[in-house]
Amino acid sequence: MFLGIDLGTSGVKALLMDANQRVLATATGELDVSRPHPGWSEQDPADWIAATRRAVAGLDGHDLSGVEGIGLSGQMHGAVALDAADRVIRPAILWNDGRSEPQARRLDADPRFRAISGNVVFPGFTAPKLVWMAQEEPENFARVTKVLLPKDYLRLWLTGESLGDMSDAAGTAWFDNGARRWSGELLAASGMRDDQMPVLVEGNAPGGGLRAEVAAEWGMRPGTVVSGGAGDGAATAIGAGSVAEGQGFVSLGTSGVIFNPTARFLPNPESAVHAFCHALPGMWLQMGVILSASAGLQWLSAILGEKPAALTAALGPDLRAPGEVTFLPYLSGERTPHNDAAARGAFSGLSARTGRSDLTQAVLEGVAFAFADNLAALRASGSAPDSLLALGGGARSAYWLKAVATAIGMPLLLPESGDYGAAFGAARLGLMAATGADPAGVCTRPVIAAEILPDRVLAPAFAEKYAAFRAAYQPA
Template sequence: MYLGLDLGTSGVKALLIDESQRIVASATGALEVSRPHAGWSEQDPAQWIAATEEAISALKSSHGDALAAVRGIGLSGQMHGATLLGEDDKPLRPCILWNDTRSHREAAELDADPRFREITGNIVFPGFTAPKLVWVQRNEPETFSRTAKVLLPKDYLRLWLTGEHISEMSDAAGTAWLDVKERRWSADLLEATALTEGHMPRLVEGTERAGTLRAELAGRWGMGSNVVVAGGAGDNAASACGAGTVKPGAAFVSLGTSGVLFASNATYLPNPESAVHTFCHALPNTWHQMGVILSATDSLNWLAGITGATPSDLTRELGEELKTPSGVTFLPYLSGERTPHNDAIIRGSFTGLAHRTDRAALTQAVVEGVAFAFRDSLEALRQAGTELSSVTAIGGGSRSTYWLKAIATALGVTVEVPAEGDFGAAFGAARLGLIAAEGADPLAVCTPPAIAAVIEPDAALRPAFEEEYRRYRALYPAIRGATA
């Protein structure tokens, strides 16, 4: 058996697979986000441990024999979080999360240093880890001076599991401290933020062994000795491993809390001017590009919260047949936006509201707005040299056929829907646990799922979607100019 642990923003998912990669069981533990100020987003790392304990305890209760047979554990996690530890390995403050934008000024300052784009291949975004440390240095100097280690969220979980300070390439690539081409920490970039390699964890590939489970935890969970913990991956690279998006040209669209358009590459292809992320993949000698939008299903969750409906109720009201855009346009910038704008200040909006605008029209606008944000990412990928003809749909939002039809039509690409199953980050993490424990061939393990449905762009509605996309594109500078 092999266990995948995915540390997300809203929960920790634990998933068990067998040697045939059949999903045996899964369980979750809930997490909450603290937002003490506008633009801030934090979590107490103790929550991560408690949620992991909750999820694994549930597996032990329901599938104790399977849990006892675990040979490898893989980790996946939300990226970019700044977890600051003292000499005693205890957190010095809550973790500053990926969607926290307080360090936008610090990010702009670092990005103005040409070494960052040259070495990392990326813009320094406010959500990345490095500018957060500069913010802490300026605003919480005592905390900064006491910081002995900086870990990403999943790697703090690894520390608890194994006692080791280790990270891996895909997650480290999102810190703005990694030489992404050479797959190593950059001493120059660390020095630029008043840190050294001593503050960083040791680096491994995602498929490599990265510690063994502590005896105390193995005993508590009924596992044997020498359970291998894999390097693992950041959540998007782990999702790629789960969806089999590991060979050149393969791509997925992820409709989760945030949205990702992800393409696997055999070579390092940076183009930071396009605001596309160019990161290491979880597999050795592999990279990936991705466009990222900060509020994908989060946009629908927001609308559900203020209308008193559930997200599924809202999408159900739209029916199955794709509709012509109504003229109500939604910009999904509830937490700012990454690709293509790199704008932490911009906020979302509805335009085109009229007396006849009802809840369904607002839902349709949200769904289309997120689809057009993915279109922005597709155009940015094209500027970076990557063309896509099809994508695999993953994430919770991919259960909405209407949303997938809107994405296919807005992007002009085929959307493939996997057969029923879980092919997300937790499954990808479990696959990495299998590879590390058994020394298996990554490409033989990380195969694509069977496809249950293929959604083609709606040719009849493409002109209307193109016209609405032009309106969508014109709104960003207009709104930015009115609110800056």
């Protein structure tokens, strides 16, 4: 058996699978986010450990003594600052925390960051958070001996070792993604040192062994292999079998992602495309990121007092021509392609006859057009997915999938029901680390239940509305 642990923002998910990759059980330990000031987003790393314990305890009825390997996945970019005794200095600053926007702008203005890391320095990345600490909390900053990413703080508790992996380190702005190593130059440019960074391994390589105390608590063998693991995007790709060029996916989660693996490092920071290391040796990835995908529908749902599924069901099964209302889904700013933290959502084209179905349709179309922006940015970066799996909670809406397929002009492949997310990918990484299995044999694609084709009749109308969507965005 193999255990995958995924540290998300809202909870820790544990997934147990057998040697044939059949999911035996899943359980979740919930988490809360602290927002002590506007734009801040923090969590206490001790809560991650407690949530992990609850999640693993939730796998009740399963004997864990046969677990051969553990894989880790986690929310990226978060900053866990530790002192010389590995004590947490302050609450972890999360990926969706915006306090370090001025520091990010300053680092991004240094041409070395884009040239070496291959990426824009976003406010959510790790490096500007530590620059913020140096400026605003100098006493805390002076105590920093090690900086870990969220999943790697869990590893520290599980194994006692300070280790990380390439795919997660890729999102710090301290990493040379082409060379797959920390950049001493970028660290020094943000006031950091090489010795403050963890040792790195590939995601499918061993990354420590389970401490005796944790092993006894969970009924496992001491020294059970813990894999290098992955950031949540790369782990989801491992779970979905997106491990070779062209095997992309589109994720309609709280945020939205178009993901494509590449055999070469293909940076394009000018389009705010994320170009990171994949969780497997010799592979990289490109991601276009929408900050509010399903979050946009959830926002409308809360305002209208009706569940998202009811709102989308009211549109009926057949795709409609784009409506009069245009929606910009920039409720929390936007990454790809605008790199604009100040961007905000907007409806335009409202009239006295606009109703809730019109607003719902506009939200679904707005996210679909944002995916079209993302796909165009990936193509401009030299990345061309052959096909796209449809993943995430929003993929349960057949209407939304039809809108996305028509907006991007590419079929979407809907997998059979199952768990292909980050926790499953983490379990696969645990399997490979423990057994040395070939990634190609482990990271297979799911069975496809349906192919969602673009609506060729409505394609011209969608193209016209997409042009209007593009014109509606005006940078501040």
